[in-house]
Amino acid sequence: MNVTIEKLTKSFGEKQALNIDHYAIHSGETIGLVGNNGAGKTTLFRIILDLLHADSGCVTIDGLVEGMPVSCDTSKSEEWKAYTGAFVDTGFLIDYLTPEEYFRFIAKISGISDAVLHDRLLQFDGFMNGEILGQKTLIRNLSMGNKQKVGIIGAMLHYPQLLLLDEPFNFLDPTSQLAMKYLLETYSKEHHATIIVSSHNLTHTLDICSRITLLEHGLIIKDYDRDYAMLTSEIEAYFKGNINI
């Protein structure tokens, strides 16, 4: 899926949260959005997902779905929802369900049968690490890390062609962080999906992303294509330069 952002602006009162003139994400890319707190990462996610109204501009998603060309402005159509998966925060979770019930709910409304759901959940077995299924616990009683895992799996269950994850490494223990990295890399390769990930964890983001976009105060400061050694040093230099003690 290609994602194109044109002349996008968003302000909260006097404060400008986003101002992106043009930004294009190409099909199959894994994008890492990095930036300090308040940079506009979550705002951008919410606008792409039509959860927030942009002051101006638009987000277009286009590409091929099952061989058919599709294209839509996310604020004007609901078509994109069929091939998009996302997890931003716990506001995506129906927390009075058990994880099994939640996954079944997602599966049913996405047209996935019980047998297929069972097979798909097996693929997330390593990531779940025996802490999610069969716990006889509601999602609201899970730890933050496990809620995060439920949300991420819920977003990937229907094999979306566009996957957006906001801070997916948050709350995860080191083992799960590595599993998460592996999961995203495998998913990208197997499904040729476009993945957009925001994170404060530079190491993980640099490891999995083919392109890094640096946001600051709502503006795209830099857009790095992959060149690992240069990328790492440049990004680290940028954030070190921000340290003000």
Place this chain on the structure above:
Amino acid sequence: MTFSRAWLIYRSISQNQRLRTRRHPMFEKKLAMKILSYIFVAFWAVYLVMLGFTAYSYFEGSALEAFDWIDGGMIWFLTVDFLSRFSMQETPAQDIKQYKLHNIPTGFLLHTFLFRMGLHPYNLFWAFFFVPFGIRAIPQFYGIMGFFGFIIGWWLMYVLNSYWYLFWRTMLNRNFFYVIVPLLTYAALAYFGIFFDPDNQWLFEGTIRLMRGFCQWNPLCWLVFVVVVVPLYMVNFRLQKAAIYVEIAKTEVVKQFKTHNMTFLDGLGVIGEYLKLEVKSTVRNLVVRKQFITGALCMLMLCSLFSFSNIYDELPFMRVFICVYCFTCLGVMTLTTIMCAEGNYIDGLMVRRETVLSLLKAKYYFQCMILIVPLLFSLMPIIEGKITWLTALGCLLFTTGAVFPFIFQLAVYNDITIHLNEKLTKTGRDTKVQMLMAGGALFLPMLVMYTLVECFNDDVAAISMISIGLIGTVLHPLWLRNIYERFMKRRYENMDGFRNSR
């Protein structure tokens, strides 16, 4: 603590409380909401003023003075006030929590909040009634000082009632069934103090004597107030002190839940999945469950009264009127906060296609299915010949085809999330729009029935209601889609509201 420091803290807390109301995300953003709430308050104020002026004329020329009738009926005023406080007054334990880590003695904080509760403007709201009434009724007997004594006396009764309410509101947070105790107390006082023995109406006469004492500035009456209010205040002090620690050390007991797939609903496809959500939300979320149980109890109470007693048999209109409410009350009580529970996970729903439409359909079918209960209850009066089957069917269809479409409109405008499992719930969840719509949903069938029964007869009324209801019911896919489309137009505003109130 020095006086100046105590005064400084008191002022800061007062200011914070004012700011909390003024800066509430819902109140701050919407001019319409502000205007509507002012209109709402103004309406009741004007209504009470009118009532106050006319009440005097109503009792003029009777055996007792007008003010005696009002004073003697104090128990009714206090009962109404007690019930109205459920949507107005909060417990201080949650508010104190955020000050607890600061260097302020807990005792001082509690005294501040309890004292401010006594001074709350709501305790003066009934003055809209008592001032115009008192102006007409009191000065001719007790002079202008008597009038002030009368007003202050009533204000003190409401202050007392606020502490009495606070006690039971806090107990109610521990166990919902505590709500029965104060209601039984009011009922028992009214029954034994006024109705039980017509020759010894001790409550009626006692409250008259007390209020006359206030008018005469009798020190004994003021002493009675002090003797009652001081222990009540101290009990509340202790109770709130314990409640703060309950609030801070709150640990949720994690129950084990089996996964229920409710496969019998699988045949309904996506709608079936949302029906499962409705059922699970009602069973597993404390707030939703309470709301449902309260509505169901009201419905069962009305149904039982209607089916097994003859208290409404005298007036034909009342029979039909109660019949309508048997069907509508649960729906109105639970649907007033439609979409508010979903506010907790609205983002997850909105990134999936037409989920809100399916959700609305599921909610509608769920509410329609519940109507089987009043329908079964209505069999008894049908068999007894109190109502015709046409009337029962009319009430049923009018509910599904007119009342539900009306109350479902709130799905477009509701944008405040209710916290699904919060034990110590805060009041003020219901917005003024919700109150107005709920009032309308209860008033609408009454208006239609009244007009039709008065103009024609029971059967014509029933057939008209069946016709109106049938059209609304058959057209439910259309009006639900219309609601969905309007919801989608307002989606950014609603999602913003839901997120801000989470």
